[in-house]
Amino acid sequence: MSLVFAGVCSHAPGITGRAERADPALRDGLYENFGRMRASIEKSGAEALVVIAAEHFANFFMDNMPAFCMGMADDYEGPIEDEAWLGIKRHRVPGNPDLAERLITDIMQDVDLAYAQEWKFDHGIMVPLHFLTPRYDLDVIPVNINCQGPPLTPLHRVWAFGKALRDACDAAPEKIAIVGTGGISHWPATPDSGKINETWDRDFLQKWAGNRKEDLLAYTDDQTYAEGGQGGFEIRTFIAIAAACEGNTGQIWFYAPIPIFAVGCTIATMQVS
Amino acid sequence: MSLYSVQKLIYNLNRDPSLVERFKIDIDSVLTEYKLTEEELSAISKPDIGLLYVLGVNGQLLMHYAALWEFEWDDYIQAMKDGIEEHGEVRAGMYVRTGGGYL
Incomplete structure (x- = not known):
């Protein structure tokens, strides 16, 4: 078994870009649990981190939008955003093209998957890497699920992808960590920014953890x-993790609506065995 | 309306620093490369962030275009609210106002 860690976390740009404007107790609680996740990944001995993300038109646009895409580059650069706006300095992030190619080849047996040798x-x-690999010394393999440009990736295909990713990880000798990053409910970058449906979030998290x-x-x-806003479509990233861990349950380490971060901030893990 | 072209321009600006430089020096020459209406050309050039929001530009693109013009976060949110006041509700896309924001 080579999947050694699975979890989910939030990625809203305000988490780093507007950090000073948040309730310090909530912000520090979130940061503490990001740190706890980093320690767990390090303790797992993971040699690579697969980040299942819901990117926002940095690489993929409606001229050629894949349902799923996985990175296969030597390295990656980020953030694409202004460094001061996001509160994160630009870095070069190491990839692992050899492992990525094997994972992609295996996943393609079950799911039509695009791949990319360039990815910003x-x-x-x-935001997740800022906390989880702050020295940028862990190989990262990015995944994107289309959560932005309708028609969106169907949830049952997301489940199939998560299962295929798990099988591919299990076939690899390397120790691999996977982290899904997204919503839950939010109305980002609109006049409603900061609106959070806590009831809907907690109900989703209960289903996810179970x-x-x-x-x-x-x-x-x-x-x-209607209930979770545009950002709610990012539940796909959480569902992919649940699929990769089918038969196991999760633990919610942290959940708190933080309006200036524009999302119900979440850190959770799921058993992988 | 050519919302697709408006969003493609912003997508390209987000990805390409050399395009941003050219855009800042000679915005008109860049805009001739995109199929845009007079209203869209005006909204991009001013820039009128509120009108771009009302036209339906996806917020994940628009917030970066606002940042390119050095809008602070609160000013960006206010610009969208002002856009609705001046131009009416959002005409296309998923990023419509539903009420209940923080700011």
């Missing part, structure tokens, strides 16, 4: 849009 990381990946496949796949995009 936006806040959707850089790894209740049927309930997780029952969400419709119309329902998610």
Whole structure:
């Protein structure tokens, strides 16, 4: 078994870009649990980190939008955003093209997957990396699921992807960590920024932590849009992690709505055995 | 309306620092490369962030275009609210106002 860690976390740009404006107790609690996740990944001995993200038009646009894409580059650069705006300095992040190619080849047996040898990381990946690999010394393999440009990737295909990723990880000799990063409910970059549906979030997290496949796949995009906003579509990244850990349950380490971060900030893990 | 072209321009600006430099020196020459209406050309050139929001530009693109013009976060949020006041509700896309924001 080579999957050694699985978790999910938030990635909103305000987490680093507007840090000084948050309630210090909530912000510090979030940061502490990001640190706890970093320590768990390090303790797992992970040799590579697969980040399942929901990027925001940094690499993929409606001229050629893949349902799924995985990075296969030697290295990556990020953030694409202004450094001061995001509060993260630009870095070069090491990739692992050899491992990525093997994972992609295996996943393609079950899911039609695009791959990319160029990829600019936006806040959707850089905010998690800022906390989880602050020295940028762990190989990273990015994954994108289309959560932005409708038609969006169907949830049952996300589940299939998560299962295929798990099989691919298990076939690799390397120790691999996977982290999904996204919503839950939020209305980002709109006049409603900061609106958070805590009830909807907590209900989703309960289903996610219980790894209740049927309930997780029952969400419709119309329902998610109405209850969880545009950002709610990013539940796909959490669902992919649940699929990769099918049969296991999760633990919510931290959840708190932090309006100036524009999202219900979440840190959670799921058993991998 | 050519919302696709507006968003493609912003997408390209976000990815290409050399395009940003050219855009800052000679915005008109860059804009001729995109199929845009007069209203869109005006909104991009001013820039009128509120009108771009009302036209339906995805917020994940628009917030970076606002940052390119050095809008602070609160000013960006206010610009969208002002845009609705001046131009009406969002005409296209998913980033419509639903109420209940923080700022």
